[in-house]
Amino acid sequence: MEAAGANWGVVVVAAGRGTRMGTAESKQYLLLRDKPILVHTLERFQAMDDIAEVTLVVGEHDVDRCRAFVREYGLHKVKQVAAGGSERQHSVHRGLAALSGAVDWVMVHDGVRPLVTERAVRACMNGALQTEAAVLAVPVKDTIKQVNEAGVITATPDRRSLWAIQTPQAFRRSLLQQALDQAAKDGFLGTDDAMAVERLGVSVYVAEGDYTNIKMTTPEDLPYAEFLLASRERERGKES
Ligand SMILES: Nc1ccn([C@@H]2O[C@H](COP(=O)(O)OP(=O)(O)OP(=O)(O)O)[C@@H](O)[C@H]2O)c(=O)n1
Numbered sequence: 001m002e003a004a005g006a007n008w009g010v011v012v013v014a015a016g017r018g019t020r021m022g023t024a025e026s027k028q029y030l031l032l033r034d035k036p037i038l039v040h041t042l043e044r045f046q047a048m049d050d051i052a053e054v055t056l057v058v059g060e061h062d063v064d065r066c067r068a069f070v071r072e073y074g075l076h077k078v079k080q081v082a083a084g085g086s087e088r089q090h091s092v093h094r095g096l097a098a099l100s101g102a103v104d105w106v107m108v109h110d111g112v113r114p115l116v117t118e119r120a121v122r123a124c125m126n127g128a129l130q131t132e133a134a135v136l137a138v139p140v141k142d143t144i145k146q147v148n149e150a151g152v153i154t155a156t157p158d159r160r161s162l163w164a165i166q167t168p169q170a171f172r173r174s175l176l177q178q179a180l181d182q183a184a185k186d187g188f189l190g191t192d193d194a195m196a197v198e199r200l201g202v203s204v205y206v207a208e209g210d211y212t213n214i215k216m217t218t219p220e221d222l223p224y225a226e227f228l229l230a231s232r233e234r235e236r237g238k239e240s
């Protein structure tokens, strides 16, 4: 563990199209209260003293408008705005390459998870510092079934072993680099970053997150996120 000397960078991936949201505008640019979802997300990391830099990965046609957001919202920790790839994993790989050489610990976060809390981010960072690789997750609340193509249940995994995985996902930088390089070489595509590390045989630890760290995915997520932000503002108002 090298908490004191750790130099943390964050790759925020936001190069997806948001097909399931079904809006003309890509979901990361939709307004949540007064600001684009992506700006809320970046502000979470901007506010944390022990994060040195952020690389933002966006669609190639959105690079200029995102550079303008960086200026408009004073997001000075965003040192690079890079163009992403066709799959999330490609975008992460490009973002990792764009971080400066000073970064030795990295978190990957979805640009469309604007409600992550500082407490949860810290839990993930501390988990990685102790183990090399940690992700945020919450225990699943529903009973999960495996269902075949005919719509028939084939298995009911023990719920006590099931966790819904979120971001951030945190790693020693060299480990994530090795994992993504190997995945690219093997033509392996995962739906999260941990999968690339797991296939190297390296253990990835789970740090308990919050159910409110939702990924903005479908239209009903928008009013829920508005509600959560308003509740947090009310709580802050009561404290001050
Ligand atoms: N080629 C891609 C695909 C996804 N992402 C990012 O990865 C995060 C999580 O992905 P998801 O919610 O699945 O976003 P989309 O791919 O945009 O959504 P959809 O599958 O509905 O099109 C998002 O911040 C998204 O912008 C990315 O950077 N590059």
Ligand SMILES: C[C@](O)(CO)[C@H](O)COP(=O)(O)O
Pocket (backbone or CB within 6 Å): 088, 110, 164, 165, 166, 167, 191, 192, 193, 215
């Ligand atoms: C990485 C992730 O956020 C973990 O839940 C998620 O897998 C990425 O989103 P997608 O919907 O699978 O593309």
